Amino acid sequence: MPHIRSEDDFLALVDRHFPRGGESVALSRGDDAAVIACPDRMCVTTDLFLEDVHFRRSYFSPGDIGYKALAVNISDVAAMGARPLGFVLGLVSPGDADRDFWNGVLAGMAELAEAYGLPLVGGDLSRGDKTGLTVTIWGEAGPSGRFLTRSTAKPGDILFIVGAIGLARVGLALLEKEGIGARERFPAAVAAHLRPIPRVDEGVILADIPGITACMDVSDGLARDLPRLLPQGMGADLFLPPGLLHPEVTAYAAGHGRQPEKEAIFGGEDYALVASATPEGWKAVRAALPGAHPIGMVGGKPGYTLNGAPFAMNGFDHFG
Amino acid sequence: MPHIRSEDDFLALVDRHFPRGGESVALSRGDDAAVIACPDRMCVTTDLFLEDVHFRRSYFSPGDIGYKALAVNISDVAAMGARPLGFVLGLVSPGDADRDFWNGVLAGMAELAEAYGLPLVGGDLSRGDKTGLTVTIWGEAGPSGRFLTRSTAKPGDILFIVGAIGLARVGLALLEKEGIGARERFPAAVAAHLRPIPRVDEGVILADIPGITACMDVSDGLARDLPRLLPQGMGADLFLPPGLLHPEVTAYAAGHGRQPEKEAIFGGEDYALVASATPEGWKAVRAALPGAHPIGMVGGKPGYTLNGAPFAMNGFDHFG
Structure with a gap:
């Protein structure tokens, strides 16, 4: 060569x-x-x-x-x-x-x-x-002139995502185990890890909606990133219905004895956007971005629940 | 720890x-x-x-x-x-x-x-x-609103430096051979390698002088960098009198059987500024920056001379 x-x-x-x-x-x-x-x-x-x-x-x-x-x-x-x-x-x-x-x-x-x-x-x-x-x-x-920030969500805000979560983690796990051949059975998961899609148009649309209170991308996993979206002292009740998850996440979890919601919530490198909106703002999001999915609500106290049960959040740390 | x-x-x-x-x-x-x-x-x-x-x-x-x-x-x-x-x-x-x-x-x-x-x-x-x-x-x-560029020197321009050249190379050679103990006999050379001084105020002063035609910092050595200051197809006649060089460069060269001008011209990481000025501009430089030293003149043809003799320029290359 x-x-x-x-x-x-x-x-x-x-x-x-x-x-x-x-x-x-x-x-x-x-x-x-x-x-x-x-x-x-x-x-x-x-x-x-x-x-x-x-x-x-x-x-x-x-x-x-x-x-x-x-x-x-x-x-x-x-x-x-x-x-x-x-x-x-x-x-x-x-x-x-x-x-x-x-x-x-x-x-x-x-x-x-x-x-x-x-x-x-x-x-x-x-x-x-x-x-x-x-x-x-x-x-x-964008046209609104404003930049979206973290740590500025408010109690009662709707939390939502734009893009898949957990899919890149499944892709990574498969690539590490099977190499690029994993692409045949799990094309979307492998693509999510190798070629994540930045959500530029979606981000600009969100910045234009006054009721958006906070936004960030999910790089270290929702478990680690979501607490960064909220001000200190707040928590959230999360709902991740099975239908929200990509079929390849569900299939991988089923085949490996894992819970699909946990794959989704601990999965890093998705580069989905996670954001918060006032109830009024959420209506505007639904109209502007049909691909946005609600995943829960911000609470005024620390601590998280997932599908109704208490849940400890943490995620990937380079020096942990 | x-x-x-x-x-x-x-x-x-x-x-x-x-x-x-x-x-x-x-x-x-x-x-x-x-x-x-x-x-x-x-x-x-x-x-x-x-x-x-x-x-x-x-x-x-x-x-x-x-x-x-x-x-x-x-x-x-x-x-x-x-x-x-x-x-x-x-x-x-x-x-x-x-x-x-x-x-x-x-x-x-x-x-x-x-x-x-x-x-x-x-x-x-x-x-x-x-x-x-x-x-x-x-x-x-700076106040002039202009940025100084490379490749824009003109035939007949005066070439000059602000800061020492060759000193950091001597420091590097000594540090590689003797470690930090070299600092005792060659404090300026060692300091030039470890803690180079950015020439911000001098650069802004130069940008304010209309007769400055080109400027850059010497990071890979004058031998490699000077050709980048000149448009393609030009060369220069360089004069590096012994008095221009730092005494530690002269002392190091004498002690190692080397020519001090070559130490100076091949020496990288000096972060001196090298610039070109019209004759009119050079008068302004002398008045504004007494620490600037002329080192030669731009010629309209390719090729270089050093102290009157033909000289081949080249220098450090990460992939050479």
């Missing part, structure tokens, strides 16, 4: 996939810094995507790696009710960087960037023992 | 060193993304800072690591003639993250951030085999 021979060689590969221009780009890649035209306020976020932590090369195709590294960042912008405007990229590669591999990574990322009209305005490149990507992305508010 | 027990524990450590507020920060750390107030145009750049590639834990103190990870990013903003406004941080740590180590890293970084009034508005945290930091930083133009 041909190796990348120099930094210039690497940068030429980047140039092949990412145009230099862009509406908001005054000065693109190749200088000490890029220069971008900015709205009055922007949201900005950064996410790491590292081999053997966030992905495995054994079952992620190169294109999946590039896609997901960017998708998880776009999802954070979507969770703010915002639209992404541009990004920078840090790439870490073993010294014998394989050209076909990186060509695939960049192609997968460029496909998603193009779908959102996102310019790659700069980056950095380094040797390292393992492959890693780090993206920093920024975005602007 | 006590270990960091959870992500929340890690974030509490970050909170201890970095205030959440900041003039331009509408929403700080802890949400899916931060929200910042922006000028019309901003520059943005990202740099990786990885263990055993960019630093060694054997001779970088934790504080040095945090300092330099941020300093090299500030330097890129300075090279644009701009002032930094804020940054986000990605942290990679082995799973048994040592609290004292990270406390020191964050303290060293916070000290520099405070000196520039820079808020840390967000970040990401991950396990990884080795320690790594990734910073994305943004900045605004």
Whole structure:
């Protein structure tokens, strides 16, 4: 397999996939810094995507790696009710960087960037023992001008999700056990883990509804993320009827002696949106986003119930 | 040594060193993304800072690591003639993250951030085999409103530097051979490698002088970086008189049978500024920045001379 021979060689590969221009780009890649035209306020976020932590090369195709590294960042912008405007990229590669591999990574990322009209305005490149990507992305508010936040839900608010929950966890468990072959029986679960869909349009629609009180994306699992959506001292009563769950979650749980609701609630990396709305706001959500599903109600006291029974929330922790 | 027990524990450590507020920060750390107030145009750049590639834990103190990870990013903003406004941080740590180590890293970084009034508005945290930091930083133009660029020097322009060159390379060579003990005989060289000084005020002053035609920071060595300052098809005649070089560079070269000018010209990670000025502009530079030193003149043809003799330029390459 041909190796990348120099930094210039690497940068030429980047140039092949990412145009230099862009509406908001005054000065693109190749200088000490890029220069971008900015709205009055922007949201900005950064996410790491590292081999053997966030992905495995054994079952992620190169294109999946590039896609997901960017998708998880776009999802954070979507969770703010915002639209992404541009990004920078840090790439870490073993010294014998394989050209076909990186060509695939960049192609997968460029496909998603193009779908959102996102310019790659700069980056950095380094040797390292393992492959890693780090993206920093920024975005602007939608027509409402507001950004959605966490920790701002109120007692009595309806909790709802946009997107599946638990599906990516099932995909991960199967991929770890069976490799990419798991795709044949569980295509949706595997796709949910490899190619999560950022909910940008949905986030912007939610930001436009005044009765939305809080919003975030589910990256560490609802069990860990939901408490972050609520102010301290509050809890929630959750209802996850079996019909809410994806059939592949239900099938996996049945085949492995597990409870499907627990798969859903502890499942990480779904990148669904979870949000809260006043009862009035919820009516607007139903009208605007038929794909939004209620999952419970915010309570004024700490503690959670799931389908009527007390339930302890916790989830994935890198250092736990 | 006590270990960091959870992500929340890690974030509490970050909170201890970095205030959440900041003039331009509408929403700080802890949400899916931060929200910042922006000028019309901003520059943005990202740099990786990885263990055993960019630093060694054997001779970088934790504080040095945090300092330099941020300093090299500030330097890129300075090279644009701009002032930094804020940054986000990605942290990679082995799973048994040592609290004292990270406390020191964050303290060293916070000290520099405070000196520039820079808020840390967000970040990401991950396990990884080795320690790594990734910073994305943004900045605004100075009073002139313009950003300085590369590749825009013109034939007949004066080339000059602000800051020492070659000193950090001498420091690196000594640190690799002798460890931190090298500091006793070569304090300036060791400091130049461990704690490079970003040239923000100088960069802003240069951006304000209309006769400055190009500017960048010297991160990969003048031999590799200078060709990036010039448009394709141009070259330069360089003059590096012995008196221009730091005495520790001269002393190191004398003691190791090397030519001091070559140490200077191949030396990376100096984070000096190298810039070009029209003859008129150079007069203004002399008046405004007495610490700026001329090092040559841009020529209209490819190729370089050093102190009158032809000279082949090249330098460090991560994948070369």
